[in-house]
Structures are given as structure tokens and as C-alpha cells.
Amino acid sequence: MGRRWWWGLVVAVGLMVVLAPMSAVQAGEGKKAAEPAKEGKKAEAPPVEKKVEAPAEKKEPAKAEKPAGLVGTIVAVLPESNTLVVDVPHGKDYLRVGAVVTGQTKVMIRGKKAALENLTWGQKVRINIRRVPTGTELLSVEALDQPKG
Numbered sequence: 001m002g003r004r005w006w007w008g009l010v011v012a013v014g015l016m017v018v019l020a021p022m023s024a025v026q027a028g029e030g031k032k033a034a035e036p037a038k039e040g041k042k043a044e045a046p047p048v049e050k051k052v053e054a055p056a057e058k059k060e061p062a063k064a065e066k067p068a069g070l071v072g073t074i075v076a077v078l079p080e081s082n083t084l085v086v087d088v089p090h091g092k093d094y095l096r097v098g099a100v101v102t103g104q105t106k107v108m109i110r111g112k113k114a115a116l117e118n119l120t121w122g123q124k125v126r127i128n129i130r131r132v133p134t135g136t137e138l139l140s141v142e143a144l145d146q147p148k149g
Contacts, residue, residue, distance in 0.1 A: 070097065071144070074123045079116050084138055086127055099129045099138035106140040119143065 072088035075096065082101040087094040101107075107114045119125070119141065128139040 069126060069128050070095075071124070071126045072097070074119055074121055074125055076121065077116060077119050082116065084116065084119065084127070084141065086125060097127070097129065097136065099127065099136040100134075101138050101141075105138045108141065109143040114143075116141075 070086070070088045072086040072094075074084065075087050076083075076085040078085070083098055084101060085096065085098045087096055089095075101116050105116075107116055107119065109118055123146070124144040126142045126144055129136050130139060131137075
């Protein structure tokens with residue numbers, strides 16, 4: 001039952017795709033024949049539309065966007081994958097931002113350099129991120145308070 005139904009569906013869709021353009025052409029011809037030519041004027045062919053094709057765009061790799069500074073609360077610190085997850089208030093909701101920590105990422109706690117592992121859940125931070133072709137990159141993290149708890 002399942003295979004028959006599937007192949008029936010495939011055949012039906014194929015017929016609709018093939019026959020739909022034909023029926024549209026036939027409907028247009030029938031409409032032209034049904035309209036009598038007005039007296040005093042000759043029947044003219046409809047104007048032919050010229051298709052203008054846009055030149056093919058060259059695909060270049062996506063460029064990194066400008067850094068965006070956000071203030072939020074740390075949800076997760078994942079040192080094994082070099083990832084920091086922060087909830088940033090956005091109206092009544094939150095925007096959850098996950099970003100990769102690179103070798104150039106600056107981590108600061110109380111104005112001093114620190115490691116990603118020194119950040120903890122619940123800490124309020126200011127992050128600077130940017131979008132790159134591979135995802136979101138963390139440029140800097142600055143702890144604004146001590147961790148909760």
C-alpha cells in the first residue's frame with residue numbers, strides 16, 4: 001500500500017508539472033480567439049517582452065562584520081570547545097549568544113588579564129563579538145561583577 005501510494009503521488013505531481021504550462025497556454029489562446037477584433041482597428045500581436053538577464057555575480061567569501069558590544073549574563077563556559085554562552089536582555093526576552101574564544105580574544109576580570117576558565121556562570125559581562133563566515137567570534141570579555149553564589 002505504501003509504495004503504490006508514493007508512486008501514485010510522484011506520478012500525479014509529475015503530470016501537474018507537465019500539464020500546467022500547457023493548460024495556461026491553451027487558456028490564453030482561447031481568450032484571444034473569443035475576443036473579436038474591433039471595427040476600424042486591426043488585431044495586433046501583443047508586445048514582446050525582452051528579458052534582461054543580470055550579469056552573473058561573483059561569489060566572494062563573506063567578510064566579517066563590525067564588532068558588536070553587548071552586556072549580559074554568562075549561561076555557560078565551555079573551555080573544552082573554547083565557547084562562551086551569554087544571555088543578553090532584548091526587550092522582555094533574552095538573546096542567547098554563543099561565541100568562540102580565539103587566541104586573540106581578550107578576557108579581563110577586574111581590569112587584569114584572565115583565562116576563559118576564570119569566568120563563571122551567573123557573572124555579568126560585557127562582550128564584543130563579530131560574525132565571521134564560520135560563526136560568531138568573541139573579541140573581548142570584560143567581567144562587570146563577581147559571580148553569583
